[in-house]
């Protein structure tokens with residue numbers, strides 16, 4: 001294409017003329033192929049450039065024209081000028097330089113060495129006393145800060161597959177606990193078909209169930225239908241419920257979207273005395289201006305958000321209160337109910353729903369994974385080669401042949417997952433497994449067995465990378481839910497270990513004031529140095545997760561520390577702490593009866609195996 005005058009002579013010109021970026025329409029395309037574009041000819045810099053373009057590809061991002069990747073308003077860069085400046089910088093950087101990004105804006109480049117990360121980011125951070133949405137928005141309006149969710153600003157979002165797998169795992173664990181592992185003949189009700197919520201219908205179908213999901217935005221329903229994440233839809237609540245009940249009766253795995261407000265759907269279910277088997281929600285309740293109140297149509301909501309945000313806020317909170325009250329009512333009637341990390345309970349609690357936290361959070365099901373350092377590890381083919389991903393699937397299936405859940409996920413992914421942008425895969429791998437797999441991949445890249453380098457990363461929702469008291473760190477055994485040192489240590493460790501890029505963020509998932517978290521990008525390009533750094537990152541990253549949970553008193557983490565030989569200086573004290581905090585957590589009502597029984601059993605197992613008392 002012809003390059004506008006403003007860009008002539010700038011490094012970004014090459015990407016404009018190759019059609020990867022159109023500055024007029026703001027269209028960004030994932031860069032594929034083996035030809036390098038950065039002047040350093042270094043995959044450690046080409047990698048972050050490609051992941052930035054990937055997250056903004058229209059196949060991947062929710063609202064790419066506004067740089068929004070997912071999760072309400074999670075951006076990849078602060079503004080288009082900042083995006084272009086980041087690209088110019090990456091294109092012209094040397095292999096021993098490090099780009100520093102502050103809330104999506106490139107602010108400095110320093111000479112370092114090749115072992116250091118090539119990009120360091122801190123996004124949306126505020127001093128704790130100032131950390132609320134209203135101050136954040138004032139500062140955002142002044143152009144000083146911006147919101148980057150978790151993997152949006154860290155350039156680690158892989159489209160709906162990431163959340164599809166996470167939702168599949170979470171609902172899968174709920175199904176395992178309550179329904180023997182299958183959702184056959186079960187009705188799962190939720191709302192929100194956005195970037196993350198859009199994975200719900202397919203994940204539920206993969207588990208054999210019937211999904212009934214409300215969304216107020218027809219475009220989101222259309223998008224899910226067109227990508228086969230949703231089977232069918234209607235705008236008629238009665239019809240939607242009838243369809244769902246019929247499928248449940250016939251034990252047919254399917255998904256039904258309904259163009260309606262979540263509150264209206266739940267009210268209707270209660271009126272008809274229909275109790276879902278599982279009930280959750282993925283509306284963007286973390287952000288009061290994104291959640292659509294029941295009293296407004298979608299079009300009215302969009303308008304009021306701009307014309308009268310205060311009135312909108314009042315209506316939004318009123319609606320969230322009603323929403324949680326209805327969820328509590330259905331929970332009482334027998335629905336297995338949990339919050340899917342959107343802060344809906346806290347919003348309702350702050351506005352008068354005292355019982356809001358009778359609904360558990362998703363960690364009720366995910367915590368055991370985190371205790372072993374297991375979490376959403378992911379990779380992309382940086383050259384855009386789908387075969388590389390399928391070949392690596394085969395490696396995984398051989399390497400972890402005893403992991404039935406992993407095998408089932410990979411098979412389902414082959415059937416259902418369409419690649420978006422750069423082809424990708426996500427799998428829950430734990431301490432030891434990530435380094436083992438990373439080493440094999442590095443050797444395959446070096447030996448020419450893959451088309452080119454592989455990028456690795458993970459969600460910030462991981463074992464040791466996040467402090468979010470209403471989500472990932474809710475109900476920690478020792479009450480350390482709000483301790484923010486752990487994600488900061490995670491960021492520092494991964495930076496010291498030499499990740500290609502590291503990110504420290506605020507507000508992802510549960511919103512400003514409620515979460516801090518860290519992320520990584522690691523490019524395995526076949527060189528010895530990249531392999532050495534990657535293996536260190538793949539060890540310390542889940543390692544600090546195991547340590548964090550061991551220090552909180554989880555016996556399963558103590559077992560992992562012992563079996564994997566992780567060094568912990570005050571280990572004997574942790575054994576004593578574990579016994580104490582399990583009882584305290586139970587007494588103070590911070591954990592469910594189920595969790596209490598589970599950790600007690602783990603403790604007995606640990607003592608039996610390692611203490612021989």
Ligand SMILES: NC(=O)c1ccc[n+]([C@@H]2O[C@H](COP(=O)([O-])OP(=O)(O)OC[C@H]3O[C@@H](n4cnc5c(N)ncnc54)[C@H](O)[C@@H]3O)[C@@H](O)[C@H]2O)c1
Nearest residue numbers: 071072192194195196197215216217261262292341342509
């Ligand atoms: N804990 C986790 O692992 C996890 C994972 C995924 C999402 N989440 C949370 O879920 C929420 C949704 O994430 P997303 O990326 O899908 O957001 P999104 O902004 O892309 O989509 C939200 C969708 O909800 C719809 N919506 C808004 N209000 C509604 C209402 N009252 N009734 C029905 N539909 C409504 C919108 O039209 C939109 O389609 C966020 O708060 C996110 O943090 C948490």
